[in-house]
Amino acid sequence: MRTPIIAANWKMYKSPAESVKFIREFLPMIESHGDSEVVLFPTATSLVSVIDAVRGSVIRAGAQTMHWLNEGPYTGQTSPTMLTSIGATHVLLGHSERRLYANETYEHVNLKIKAACAHALTPVVCLGEMLSDRQEGYTADTLMAQMGAALANFPQDRAHTLVIAYEPVWAIGTGSTASPEIANETHSIIREELKRRFGAEIADEMRILYGGSVKPSNVAELMAQPEIDGALVGGGSLDPETFSQIVRFGHRDKPERPA
Numbered sequence: 001m002r003t004p005i006i007a008a009n010w011k012m013y014k015s016p017a018e019s020v021k022f023i024r025e026f027l028p029m030i031e032s033h034g035d036s037e038v039v040l041f042p043t044a045t046s047l048v049s050v051i052d053a054v055r056g057s058v059i060r061a062g063a064q065t066m067h068w069l070n071e072g073p074y075t076g077q078t079s080p081t082m083l084t085s086i087g088a089t090h091v092l093l094g095h096s097e098r099r100l101y102a103n104e105t106y107e108h109v110n111l112k113i114k115a116a117c118a119h120a121l122t123p124v125v126c127l128g129e130m131l132s133d134r135q136e137g138y139t140a141d142t143l144m145a146q147m148g149a150a151l152a153n154f155p156q157d158r159a160h161t162l163v164i165a166y167e168p169v170w171a172i173g174t175g176s177t178a179s180p181e182i183a184n185e186t187h188s189i190i191r192e193e194l195k196r197r198f199g200a201e202i203a204d205e206m207r208i209l210y211g212g213s214v215k216p217s218n219v220a221e222l223m224a225q226p227e228i229d230g231a232l233v234g235g236g237s238l239d240p241e242t243f244s245q246i247v248r249f250g251h252r253d254k255p256e257r258p259a
């Protein structure tokens with residue numbers, strides 16, 4: 001059985017003080033949250049404060065992006081060793097907003113995934129089609145091309161450490177969620193490709209999260225799908241009460257729908 005992951009992408013929100021306040025309120029709310037892994041991805045300037053605030057708890061924290069090299073003349077970048085030196089455990093890679101606004105390509109993602117694994121950082125790799133891809137019947141082709149570039153020459157013996165986040169671009173921040181059936185079907189396409197690349201045993205261990213307008217009212221239904229192993233949550237993760245409900249209802253053993 002794959003342990004679910006419920007992850008928060010805070011994007012460019014929350015100062016260090018606001019992040020710590022969130023964690024103080026949030027921690028007691030998820031005391032009996034089951035065995036999902038909970039990961040926070042704050043903005044870079046809040047990461048150290050978040051790591052300090054979650055120390056000793058079940059929550060882990062990571063960066064929203066990173067460079068693949070350890071150091072060099074790359075203004076504005078953060079390296080894998082810089083992240084591990086402050087206690088980060090995860091890194092988000094290939095988010096559609098970084099692909100759209102920061103020219104991140106899946107060739108970059110490929111270098112970053114390999115660097116993350118070399119430094120024992122868990123990469124959460126985002127994939128997802130545009131609305132036009134889906135409408136024109138190119139969802140599977142788009143995902144294959146993204147995985148082809150992102151996972152090129154990725155060593156099979158490290159593959160179980162990868163986490164994939166399927167985030168249809170048309171569902172991010174729009175309020176339109178993929179239906180549980182569509183999300184499950186698309187996750188199956190991704191897992192089939194992972195099986196082809198890494199073998200069935202490894203692919204069956206890998207977590208595939210769904211992201212795109214996840215909220216307390218839809219998370220249980222999404223998590224009840226056999227291929228959905230967790231959620232990557234943007235807007236719904238900014239308020240501690242709302243995110244704690246997503247964590248509580250997002251447990252696989254609790255498929256009941258919130259009122």
Ligand code: PEP
Nearest residue numbers: 172173211212213234235
């Ligand atoms: C995201 O940005 O990763 C995301 C899923 O955002 P939202 O939940 O707001 O759609």
